Amino acid sequence: MALSLRFLILTLLASLTGFAQSDLSVQKIMRDPNWMGTFPSAVEWSEQSNVIYFDYNPEKNVSDSLYKVRLNNTSAIKKVSLEKKAMVSPYGDYNDKRTQKLLTKSGDLYLHDVKKNKTELVLDLGENIQSPKFISDFEYAFISNNDLYVYNVDLGQIHKKTNIESGSSNDKESKKSEKNQWIEDENLSLLEEVRTQKETSELRDKNRELLTDDEYTFYLDKQHAFNFNISETGNFLTFQTYTPDSPENTIVPNYVDASGYTEPLNTRSKVGDQTAQRDLYLYHIQKDTVFKIDVSSLPGITDLPGYTEDYPDREWEEKQRAVSFSDVEFSSNDQHAVVSIRAQDNKDRWIALLNLNDGSLEVLDRQHDEAWIAGPGIGSYYGGGTLGWLADDQHVYYQSEATGYSHLYLHNVENNTQKQLTKGDYEVFSPQLSNDKKSWYFTSSEVHPGERHFYKMPVMGGKATQLTSMEGKNSVILSPDEKQMAIVYSNSNSPEELYLKKTKANAEAKQLTDGQSEAFEAYNWRTPELIQFEAEDGAQPYARLYKPEESVDKGAAVIFVHGAGYLQNAHKWWSSYFREYMFHNLLTDLGYTVLDIDYRGSAGYGRDWRTGIYRHMGGKDLSDQVDGANYLVENHGVNPDKIGIYGGSYGGFITLMGMFNEPDTFAAGAALRSVTDWAHYNHGYTSNILNEPHLDPIAYRQSSPIYFAEGLEGYLLIAHGIIDTNVHFQDVVRLSQRLIELEKENWELAVYPIEGHGFTQPSSWTDEYRRILKLFEETIGR
Incomplete structure (x- = not known):
């Protein structure tokens, strides 16, 4: 009872520097990152x-x-x-x-x-x-x-060369009413500057008409044009259009605005508010005409997604799905053009030739996924991805997850054959052609999922030469003449530094910067052990393991859950979660075992790992945390009653799911900036994984913590920034009301009035992590 009362009060600790077991403190770790040095x-x-x-x-x-x-x-x-x-x-x-x-x-x-x-x-x-x-x-x-x-x-x-105008041809022919014309004439006669501006505008329009080679005009009507691609000879132009829509945006109130008034921040809409349909047009300069690209012939364009089978009582209409387009890539002689087309539900991607004579499409490759299309080099809902032509103007290159991992492919448009250039259980990142077009440069995870190295390979495939060798992450910026590599390199316990190396495998890399401060170097930062354990379905998640000295071992463990979902943190390079990394060193000094898991849905492990959470977030991604806890109990002497969990954003969401659905595993948890109901998150991220809430409510109900709040038994800290425009403060307000109605006791909400999704103030970081440490010290740490 006394423990519960102390936890509910949750007052700030005066200072953590008194812990004799560690040279670290929350206050030191959470200072302005400049204290670590410059990188x-x-x-x-x-x-x-x-x-x-x-x-x-x-x-x-x-x-x-x-x-x-x-x-x-x-x-x-x-x-x-x-x-x-x-x-x-x-x-x-x-x-x-x-x-x-x-x-x-x-x-x-x-x-x-x-x-x-x-x-x-x-x-x-x-x-x-x-x-x-x-x-x-x-x-x-x-x-x-x-x-x-x-x-x-x-x-x-x-x-x-073209004449593309807003509005319609009828707009040009329409005349003002007598009244409106009189008002305009009177206004122009009174205001000299306005009259001058109008005359200048009319003169500019007249000059533009004189520059035009022809009389053909393409009217956009109510659409907006964007993403113009000019062909190599200038004989063709492609552009995309969209019709502006008005989604129901949400409001985040800023209670501490400088004005002294509560100011509303206009933010994103919620999942289910679709982006407007996009169209692609081909402007044929010599034919003096425009072709709208017809996607109705794309194979599978009207297919219903597999999840519809779970709703047999609903009538589903087979209709053409909305699509988005990449840039159009022209061959050097303008004989061919290629474009990547994505269904806006992201369950299909087509690589297609664009016929420059009539705008028709010829599909070269279709990648279908009942979950969602993604992965390195494959692009997203908004386009992008690896796509282009080799110098022979016969081969299109692109990336695909057809084998389960993102690899580089060629497609011969003359004989319609495909060739896979890279193969294996690893991923390829950022391929680029050499200046002479005879080789590829790319980064891959072939050596180890937790390493990144740079390679050179013949353009038609073959043996790839590894050009970097330092264990960790080698981010290479190739010199324009391709003779040198600038390498931003880091390993598990050292932040990024700049190196220089000749573009040869056996050359020596020279370190150019050494930015760590004396204060940062004074502590012996741990290299976490990179381990694998067996999950309940036989999968082998990677994780970072921090082990305390036997003399201080509490028999307690903290599991950290990284954010973003699709992100990799169990690797051999410096983590973007550097504050958490330092906090884990502090926890280990204080006698905790810490485990940081690349759970299902994380990046770096291929398609099946990425889509393992489809339609059930809080399913395999949560069971991986539970299996990690069992691994610690069975192999590292952790008391099963002394396990805590924490994380931010997606990590906060998993923390809530763990505290609500696995109370026998997790005695305490800290959920930071957490999604509590996925129906209230954004469209681009959420619809990929859970579809849309009105179409697939099963997925949302089994994935949203607010539906499972009655399961809370342990001690829960919730922390959230009030002006979070990503995961809105509304999420934790609604969850708080749910917990109040359920008469739950062992929970607390800490709010940060001037913080958004990513905290910016050291005082906020310090306050938050003091509370997290207090939570663990007063529950599982005793």
């Missing part, structure tokens, strides 16, 4: 491959600054001026020889000379220029105001 990020090469730029903060300023290191003097790291920063590695389009680059800045067109490292203004139209592209060495194409233009440098002439 490189946002690494880029100069166009000349002789300078590496990166963000760094040795001066402990509020934010990072830009620094550089030259290859001819790698011991000298120098700060770069803000003026220089604006000119570093701008995005753009290279010419064939990679000696020049077209780019835009502030809506104007510029040409960058790579060798001279000079950038010159080409065009200032007074209107925004985007998507610049070399058509030839003397012709530059670009988009402005939804239209394609080509600028001939030699002639100094601009040609408008």
